[in-house]
Amino acid sequence: MEHPVLMAIRRAGFTPFGWFDPSTEDRVPDGARFVILIGNAGPDMWRRFARERDPARDTMDAWTEAAVGELARDLDARAVFPFDKPPYPFLTWARRARAGHISPLGLNIHPVYGLWHAFRAALLFPVAFDMPQPSLGAHPCESCAEKPCLSACPVSAFSPEGYDVPACVAHLETEGQVCMEGGCLARRACPVGRSFTYGPAQAQFHMKAFLKARLAAR
Numbered sequence: 001m002e003h004p005v006l007m008a009i010r011r012a013g014f015t016p017f018g019w020f021d022p023s024t025e026d027r028v029p030d031g032a033r034f035v036i037l038i039g040n041a042g043p044d045m046w047r048r049f050a051r052e053r054d055p056a057r058d059t060m061d062a063w064t065e066a067a068v069g070e071l072a073r074d075l076d077a078r079a080v081f082p083f084d085k086p087p088y089p090f091l092t093w094a095r096r097a098r099a100g101h102i103s104p105l106g107l108n109i110h111p112v113y114g115l116w117h118a119f120r121a122a123l124l125f126p127v128a129f130d131m132p133q134p135s136l137g138a139h140p141c142e143s144c145a146e147k148p149c150l151s152a153c154p155v156s157a158f159s160p161e162g163y164d165v166p167a168c169v170a171h172l173e174t175e176g177q178v179c180m181e182g183g184c185l186a187r188r189a190c191p192v193g194r195s196f197t198y199g200p201a202q203a204q205f206h207m208k209a210f211l212k213a214r215l216a217a218r
């Protein structure tokens with residue numbers, strides 16, 4: 001039977017990806033003895049967000065802060081977020097939590113959810129739980145010979161040298177209607193976790209939010 005804390009996280013519409021006992025090197029706020037990374041995988045969290053907020057007007061960060069804050073209070077935990085300033089090392093925590101591997105795109109790839117997930121918060125508990133370590137599994141990209149994610153981008157924004165953000169943004173501003181309507185083509189090319197692919201409304205919401213944030217950062 002699943003641990004009651006993990007069940008509560010799922011009931012709230014979030015996915016628990018992994019957990020760990022923090023050490024001083026993990027840069028976890030003082031007092032935390034156990035960390036659980038949570039977020040969205042597939043459409044579940046999106047469905048709750050769309051029920052409770054207007055995706056055309058409201059930001060997911062604001063909703064996440066409220067929804068996860070309520071969950072944290074119910075679980076006697078503290079919540080921290082990837083958008084906190086200064087930022088917390090969520091990708092480093094993901095390695096500690098056995099929550100996936102680094103893909104050729106630089107994104108975290110989960111053995112079940114593929115690229116169709118995102119870390120939305122970490123729950124910090126003042127007590128440790130007796131939970132078995134999540135099964136990390138083999139790195140799915142190592143057995144992927146063709147690596148279609150690296151060739152699917154129409155402007156070759158992804159390469160072994162990194163992610164060419166300006167090229168991606170310029171494409172989305174001009175000729176990137178296919179990407180804006182269906183989501184990143186490089187992400188969609190990955191064969192892992194395709195059953196969790198975002199639907200059109202969810203994909204369009206995230207692409208618009210990404211482009212808006214990048215334009216604002218110029």
